[in-house]
Amino acid sequence: MATSRAGYAATSEERHRERMQRKKELIDRKIARATVERGVLVVNTGNGKGKSSSGFGMLARSLGHGLRCGVVQFIKGSFSTGEEAFFRRFEELDYHVMGEGFTWETQDKQRDIAAAQAAWAVAARMLADPDYDFVLLDELNIALAHRYIALDDVLAATAARPERQHVVITGRGAPDALVEAADTVTEMRMVKHAFKAGIKAQKGIEL
Amino acid sequence: MATSRAGYAATSEERHRERMQRKKELIDRKIARATVERGVLVVNTGNGKGKSSSGFGMLARSLGHGLRCGVVQFIKGSFSTGEEAFFRRFEELDYHVMGEGFTWETQDKQRDIAAAQAAWAVAARMLADPDYDFVLLDELNIALAHRYIALDDVLAATAARPERQHVVITGRGAPDALVEAADTVTEMRMVKHAFKAGIKAQKGIEL
Numbered sequence: 001m002a003t004s005r006a007g008y009a010a011t012s013e014e015r016h017r018e019r020m021q022r023k024k025e026l027i028d029r030k031i032a033r034a035t036v037e038r039g040v041l042v043v044n045t046g047n048g049k050g051k052s053s054s055g056f057g058m059l060a061r062s063l064g065h066g067l068r069c070g071v072v073q074f075i076k077g078s079f080s081t082g083e084e085a086f087f088r089r090f091e092e093l094d095y096h097v098m099g100e101g102f103t104w105e106t107q108d109k110q111r112d113i114a115a116a117q118a119a120w121a122v123a124a125r126m127l128a129d130p131d132y133d134f135v136l137l138d139e140l141n142i143a144l145a146h147r148y149i150a151l152d153d154v155l156a157a158t159a160a161r162p163e164r165q166h167v168v169i170t171g172r173g174a175p176d177a178l179v180e181a182a183d184t185v186t187e188m189r190m191v192k193h194a195f196k197a198g199i200k201a202q203k204g205i206e207l
Numbered sequence: 208m209a210t211s212r213a214g215y216a217a218t219s220e221e222r223h224r225e226r227m228q229r230k231k232e233l234i235d236r237k238i239a240r241a242t243v244e245r246g247v248l249v250v251n252t253g254n255g256k257g258k259s260s261s262g263f264g265m266l267a268r269s270l271g272h273g274l275r276c277g278v279v280q281f282i283k284g285s286f287s288t289g290e291e292a293f294f295r296r297f298e299e300l301d302y303h304v305m306g307e308g309f310t311w312e313t314q315d316k317q318r319d320i321a322a323a324q325a326a327w328a329v330a331a332r333m334l335a336d337p338d339y340d341f342v343l344l345d346e347l348n349i350a351l352a353h354r355y356i357a358l359d360d361v362l363a364a365t366a367a368r369p370e371r372q373h374v375v376i377t378g379r380g381a382p383d384a385l386v387e388a389a390d391t392v393t394e395m396r397m398v399k400h401a402f403k404a405g406i407k408a409q410k411g412i413e414l
Contacts, residue, residue, distance in 0.1 A: 016316045036406045044257055048393035049249070053264030054257035060267055061260070061289030062411030082268030109223045134411050166412055183401035184412075186255035194390035199243045204269030204341050205373055205391075 039133075039165040040183040041158055045141060045174035048190035049206075055136045055168045056083045062166070063090060067133035070094040070126040074119050074171075075139040081207050094132075096122045116148035124153070130162040141171025144178070151175050246340075246372040247390040248365055252348060252381035255397035256413075262343045262375045263290045269373070270297060274340035277301040277333040281326050281378075282346040288414050301339075303329045323355035331360070337369040348378025351385070358382050 042058070044051035062069050071093065073084075088095055098119040123140070126132045143149045155177060158167055169178065179185050194202075201207050249265070251258035269276050278300065280291075295302055305326040327350070333342045350356045362384060365374055376385065386392050401409075408414050 013316055030402075031408075034402050034405050034407045036404075037409075038406065040401045040406060040409055040412055042256070042401075042412060046396070049391055050251055050257055050261035050264075050393045050395065053268070054261040054395075055264065056267050057257075057260030057263035057290065058412055060263050060293045061414065064289035064291070064293030065410045065414070067411050082271035083264065084271070086267045086271030109220055166409060168412075179398065182399070183404065183406060184256055185398035186257045187396040187398050188257065188261075189253070189394040189396050191386065191392035191394050192389070194247045194249075195237075195241050197243075197390065198241050199245065199247060199390060200241045201238075202244075202247055202373060203272045204274050205247055205249060205265055205375075207268065207272070 042168045043182040043185045044170045046187035048188035050188045051170040055170045062134040069134040070132045071136045072123045073097045073138045074143045113148045116143045120149045127157045127161045134166045137169045139171040140169050141174045145173045249375045250389040250392045251377045253394035255395035257395045258377040262377045269341040276341045277339045278343045279330045280304045280345045281350045320355045323350040327356045334364045334368045341373045344376045346378040348381045352380045
């Protein structure tokens with residue numbers, strides 16, 4: 001029952017084709033079952049890298065499709081220079097950065113609350129406006145964790161938003177009720193981070 | 208020992224300030240300890256959403272800083288239309304998409320291997336070129352998992368790259384040796400996904 005080398009190779013090719021054929025059928029069936037078309041609420045949380053950068057990657061995709069987009073960054077600081085410099089140039093994008101630093105930088109709770117509330121007012125306006133197809137609320141979870149913005153307001157505004165509008169919310173410590181309300185939730189889990197090995201935050205990567 | 212409401216509020220403010228002061232000192236000390244400046248190798252893996260979109264977010268940041276960037280997408284398919292449409296317009300960016308579909312779509316192993324190898328040749332050229340400040344190798348892990356590209360080649364090329372060059376590698380199932388070699392690794396863990404609830408892949412989010 002020995003098979004020639006060429007015969008074995010052909011069989012292996014054939015097996016690969018059959019396996020991939022089955023995989024394709026499985027994936028095609030799953031795709032066929034996913035028929036609902038509507039805006040989704042995406043939450044990126046966890047202590048690892050990639051929560052905000054993933055939000056900005058989706059923003060780039062959305063702009064690539066010609067969607068009307070809005071961004072509110074709830075933490076202004078040194079950690080938001082690259083994306084701001086990049087995205088501000090697009091006229092079809094409404095880009096807001098909260099005016100003040102935040103929490104440990106300002107050390108002034110009343111000023112932080114006022115700034116967070118002002119940022120939330122801009123966000124709430126976007127969430128109520130069907131002209132926005134995609135809204136990124138960057139680091140909103142941090143403002144929620146500090147209770148500078150009421151979770152109930154966020155839940156109500158996202159629930160009542162236009163049906164086709166996508167919303168992406170980022171930041172550590174997403175509240176359970178927000179995870180519950182969301183369609184897609186990712187925990188960015190830190191396996192390792194260059195910063196812990198003594199490497200400075202790098203332009204293009206963190207900055 | 209009752210305190211007036213105003214007195215309590217002032218004390219609470221004071222406590223917040225002290226807590227944030229300590230937090231700032233802690234963070235400032237950590238930042239001061241991170242003194243190394245060099246290119247980092249970032250790996251985004253796991254079964255959740257955000258691996259590629261985070262890579263494209265870092266690409267946007269890098270372009271925002273005027274860095275010279277290169278992208279190789281190792282999986283061409285319907286899942287890469289938005290970012291391609293968006294990023295292709297930037298002349299300072301060298302953007303390559305592997306010519307063929309992949310694995311379960313083509314069902315032709317030899318063609319897949321040839322396409323993956325051709326894409327790797329482009330990537331290897333970027334990794335050897337100090338003119339590239341930032342290189343995104345999107346879904347390279349999938350090609351590695353299928354053994355269409357040799358892991359040793361990837362480890363050697365990333366280890367020998369210019370000192371200032373950042374590299375971001377995405378895709379499920381990052382090999383252990385690549386995780387070991389990387390500076391920053393995030394596991395994107397799926398908490399939930401809209402697709403599983405019957406919602407189609409949406410433009411700007413997945414597409």
